[in-house]
Amino acid sequence: MSAEPKVTVHPSPEPLAAAVAARLITRLVDVQSELGTATVVLTGGSIGTAALQAVAESPAHTAVDWSNVHFWWGDERFLPAADPERNAVQARAALLERIRVDPRKVHEFGSTDDFPDENAAAEDYARALASAAEEERAGGDSSQQDPRLPRFDVLLLGVGPDAHVASLFPELGGIRTRGETTVGVADAPKPPAQRVSLTLEAINSAQEVWLAVSGSDKAGAVGLALAGAGHIQVPAAGARGVRRTRWLIDQDAAQQLPGRLIPDGGDEDDD
Numbered sequence: 001m002s003a004e005p006k007v008t009v010h011p012s013p014e015p016l017a018a019a020v021a022a023r024l025i026t027r028l029v030d031v032q033s034e035l036g037t038a039t040v041v042l043t044g045g046s047i048g049t050a051a052l053q054a055v056a057e058s059p060a061h062t063a064v065d066w067s068n069v070h071f072w073w074g075d076e077r078f079l080p081a082a083d084p085e086r087n088a089v090q091a092r093a094a095l096l097e098r099i100r101v102d103p104r105k106v107h108e109f110g111s112t113d114d115f116p117d118e119n120a121a122a123e124d125y126a127r128a129l130a131s132a133a134e135e136e137r138a139g140g141d142s143s144q145q146d147p148r149l150p151r152f153d154v155l156l157l158g159v160g161p162d163a164h165v166a167s168l169f170p171e172l173g174g175i176r177t178r179g180e181t182t183v184g185v186a187d188a189p190k191p192p193a194q195r196v197s198l199t200l201e202a203i204n205s206a207q208e209v210w211l212a213v214s215g216s217d218k219a220g221a222v223g224l225a226l227a228g229a230g231h232i233q234v235p236a237a238g239a240r241g242v243r244r245t246r247w248l249i250d251q252d253a254a255q256q257l258p259g260r261l262i263p264d265g266g267d268e269d270d271d
């Protein structure tokens with residue numbers, strides 16, 4: 001089961017990042033009141049990072065019990081642990097170092113400090129996911145259907161101008177991977193070439209997938225993805241949440257939206 005995309009257009013990148021942040025805070029509060037613990041999967045990229053910063057700067061963020069949030073990543077650049085280009089390093093600066101997290105619940109991909117190559121780091125992450133899933137089941141939560149993965153309440157994604165999501169690039173090995181939850185990528189066209197990523201299978205196990213996109217250079221990718229292109233050529237087209245798929249985009253990224261998806265400006269909230 002997966003949810004049809006729902007599109008919301010914001011005027012520019014700043015209000016977009018603020019809106020993603022506000023939605024994330026609300027969703028985490030709601031999940032925590034229902035289940036106690038919430039899980040978010042973070043993304044790198046400009047809007048993903050700006051949204052985390054907006055969370056940190058929002059007075060409402062204190063409504064979340066951050067020590068009871070699990071943080072995973074959709075992808076990572078395979079670099080030394082402290083490299084400023086790592087998605088996790090950027091997320092720490094934007095948010096994680098500014099709130100009270102439980103370090104045991106912050107699950108970063110391995111780095112070149114600890115692993116010989118991207119495949120080894122990917123395999124390690126798959127093991128960490130599986131053991132979190134097992135712990136979750138032992139605690140009585142069996143809401144996640146896939147036994148290899150913990151429950152992902154919200155999974156954030158950026159989208160590249162070539163329509164990549166996480167580190168799944170058009171036509172390359174990662175987007176074609178089946179039967180695995182993670183994949184090592186050796187030939188990413190966006191530097192650095194070596195990366196580690198969740199597979200589309202793992203991404204699509206999330207309850208909610210939110211794609212946050214800004215800029216006219218992404219308009220073609222957004223248009224193709226929402227027109228229903230194939231996911232091998234247009235990976236973003238394949239990203240779907242079980243309960244909800246949200247495209248949170250700015251006006252520049254919305255220039256090539258298929259007509260039937262242009263929101264009419266009405267209140268679209270559906271909780």
Ligand SMILES: O=C(O)[C@H](O)[C@@H](O)[C@H](O)[C@H](O)COP(=O)(O)O
Pocket residue numbers: 043044045046047048075076077087157158159160161164165166167190
């Ligand atoms: O490691 C990364 O680079 C990402 O996780 C990648 O998937 C990113 O989210 C998109 O490329 C969008 O990035 P921008 O928002 O910066 O264009």
